[in-house]
Each structure stands twice: as C-alpha cells, then as structure tokens.
Amino acid sequence: MSAVVHLSGPGRPGPDVADLLTRVARGDQDAFATLYDAVAGSVLGLVRRVLRDPAQSEEVAQEVLLEVWRTAARYRADRGEALPWVLTIAHRRAVDRVRSAQAAADRDQRSAAASHTPVFDEVAELVEGRLEREQVRRCLTSLTELQRESLTLAYYRGYTYPQVAEVLGTPLGTIKTRMRDGLIRLRDCLGVGA
Numbered sequence: 001m002s003a004v005v006h007l008s009g010p011g012r013p014g015p016d017v018a019d020l021l022t023r024v025a026r027g028d029q030d031a032f033a034t035l036y037d038a039v040a041g042s043v044l045g046l047v048r049r050v051l052r053d054p055a056q057s058e059e060v061a062q063e064v065l066l067e068v069w070r071t072a073a074r075y076r077a078d079r080g081e082a083l084p085w086v087l088t089i090a091h092r093r094a095v096d097r098v099r100s101a102q103a104a105a106d107r108d109q110r111s112a113a114a115s116h117t118p119v120f121d122e123v124a125e126l127v128e129g130r131l132e133r134e135q136v137r138r139c140l141t142s143l144t145e146l147q148r149e150s151l152t153l154a155y156y157r158g159y160t161y162p163q164v165a166e167v168l169g170t171p172l173g174t175i176k177t178r179m180r181d182g183l184i185r186l187r188d189c190l191g192v193g194a
Helices: 017-025 029-051 054-074 082-113 120-140 145-156 161-168 172-190
Strands: 005-009 012-015
Touching (some): 012 029, 017 054, 120 145, 145 172, 161 172
Antiparallel strands (some): 005 012
16 A cells, blocks of 8 residues: 655655554554654654653653554544644643643642742742733733734644644745744733844
C-alpha cells in the first residue's frame, strides 16, 4: 500500500500522517515506524517548548508516541487534521507533566510554608504577578479574533506558524502579519518599551 505524498518541507515529499494513523490503528508496525519518523521532531519540539527540560521532554515525547500507537484508532479525519491531533496529545501530555511537577512543588512549598511566615515582598510579588496576568488577559481581548487565536495557538499551545495557518485555515503570510500586528498591539497595551 503506498502512502499519499504531501510536501513536508521545501521540495521534500513526506508521508500522509492520516493514512499512517489509519494503518497504525490496524497494528501496522511499519506504518508506525514511518509515522514516528514523520512526527517525532514536531512532538519533541512542542513538548520541549512546554517543559524546557531536555531529559523530561524526551521522556514525555516517547510517552506521547506510545499513546499514539495505542490510541490511533481514536483518530477521526472528519474532526480534524492528523498532525494537530498528534500534537494535541503531545501538548496535553506535556501540560500534565508540568501540572504534576507543579503539584509536587506546591506540596513541598505548603510543607515549608507551614513553618515559615511569608515576608512582605513575597506577597507583593504574588499580587504583582496576578495583576500582570490580568492585564495580559485584558489586552488579549483588545485583539481581533484572528490575532487572538493565532497568538494563543503559538504562545500557549506551542504551534509553529505553519501549524497555526493549517489549524485556522488561513494563508501563512496572513498569519504572520496578524501575529506581528497582534504582538505590536499587545506591546502597546501592556506599555512595554519598543
């Protein structure tokens, strides 16, 4: 069975990820090897942007690819493209790892805080952080829908510009322009120096 060929880079043919997922769902190990080669770099890149720790990123990327092997039958082409489906699994797994690490850190911090009274500066820093997050949320609402969606996918979900363009069904040049304009509007709204 031959795979449908798509361009996966400048002039380089690549396998059809959706077709590979269908074959993997039927237990085709060769299709999984090809799928692994096709998506592993994107998965690791997204996970690394979320976790920032190379060792943990590699571990989570392996977990994601094993999950893709186990759950390939759940992929539905009528609900979306194959690569974003895989990357959504990767993003969720990475966020789960961050939350797990944060929960452990929070437990340690609560334990330490039981015997420690926070100084004024720590409280002020916490309040300042909350105010900054609220200001970012307020400034995001001042953007156009396409700017907000593009920036959210890129900066909160870890998508690349081409992936954002694919998910939103918008030309790449338009996405780049909207994101640049959106970042400028955010900078101005937040009062950050140029």
